[in-house]
Amino acid sequence: MKPADHAPEAATTDEAALPATAEPRSDGLRNPASITTDVLPSDSASELVVPALPTDLLLEMYRKAVTIRLMEEALLAAAEEGQIGGAMHTAIGHEANAIGAAYALRPGDYVTCTYRGHHHGLAWGMDPGRAIAEVMGRSDGFAKGKGGSMHFVSPELGMMGANGIVAAQVPHAAGLALASYLRGEERVAITFFGDGALFQGVMHETFNMASKWKLPLIFYCENNRYSEMTPIWRTSSIEDIFLFPRAYGMATVQIDGNDVEVVHAAVSEAAERARTGSGPTFIEGITYRLAGHMAGDLETYRPPEEVERQQTYEPLTVLRRKLRARGVDEDQIAEIDEEVDEKIDEAVAFAENSPWPDTSETYLDVFAGSASGGA
Ligand SMILES: Cc1ncc(C[n+]2csc(CCOP(=O)(O)OP(=O)(O)O)c2C)c(N)n1
Ligand SMILES: [Mg+2]
16 A cells, blocks of 8 residues: 555545544444544443432532533633633533542542643632632732643642643653552542543553553543544544553543543542552543633534534533432522632632732742742
């Protein structure tokens, strides 16, 4: 075959958004072309035992999910007003992945994530006011406004950093897991990354090392089926990406990343495996990014109908349905929505009133040895 036969074809907008065929494959896996319009993931989650969580806990998770959603909507509005410098990526639609995981782990466990990490920060316990202040570059932010949206960090909470370089946070988490192992601690590290990260070499180096050394590590792929503006079926040789890490001899599972109970069950099982010395787990959470790749994204690469379809099965909708099925009435849900709405208004006001960092601190906390004692 000539090299030209392997070359990717140029994508037109229509081709990029609409798969050519959705025929099922003979081996039972999903056809690569079908995934961008799938609402529900394949059946592979069925092997996982998913216990029902107590209704009180689901209510707490719902409150957290609404907090993340409203904070990110407020941030998008602030970006439109020109209040935010640099790129900002929201995780609207990804919330269940962060919340289900955070509630399955213990205080003291570590997390690292991508530039799309507001949801992880809040799930890990960050205060929304200080989080918004960080995105706005204000001095009350967790990194005193110097990290911004793409470098969320709060070591005191175990939130060890978002990262702007695709996949760079993954070996960092392996280092944290190794440190925990060497110190004889029971701390687990979880690292979140996107489907696009799978094709970075460092991912595979980390898979091999973590599996060989049985590190207490959880690899969590938030598969939203796009890398920036490119659908996964255009870039990946296989669509079920949990099959890649399986080759490194680790446990893998593909789950519904829009359902907090499923995520909680998968991460609990992985944490148990990690804490008992049985090594890492790879979780592929199928999810969907409801907003653009970043603030200001015109979203010309996917049809609005695709987003509308996904709106029928997104984390908040799923949680509301669960709560209603447990007998929680609409009024109680609406009350939570209103309370959170007020809290987010207060958080935005707090951030807007937070002072800009002093110019005398420009080089503080930037290089090793210049730390001023804070985060
Ligand atoms: C090493 C590197 N290459 C390219 C980029 C540019 N880039 C930023 S986001 C992104 C897409 C990543 O997609 P995915 O891993 O699926 O995460 P998602 O944005 O969908 O959450 C790319 C290629 C980068 N930041 N780092
Ligand atoms: Mg992606």
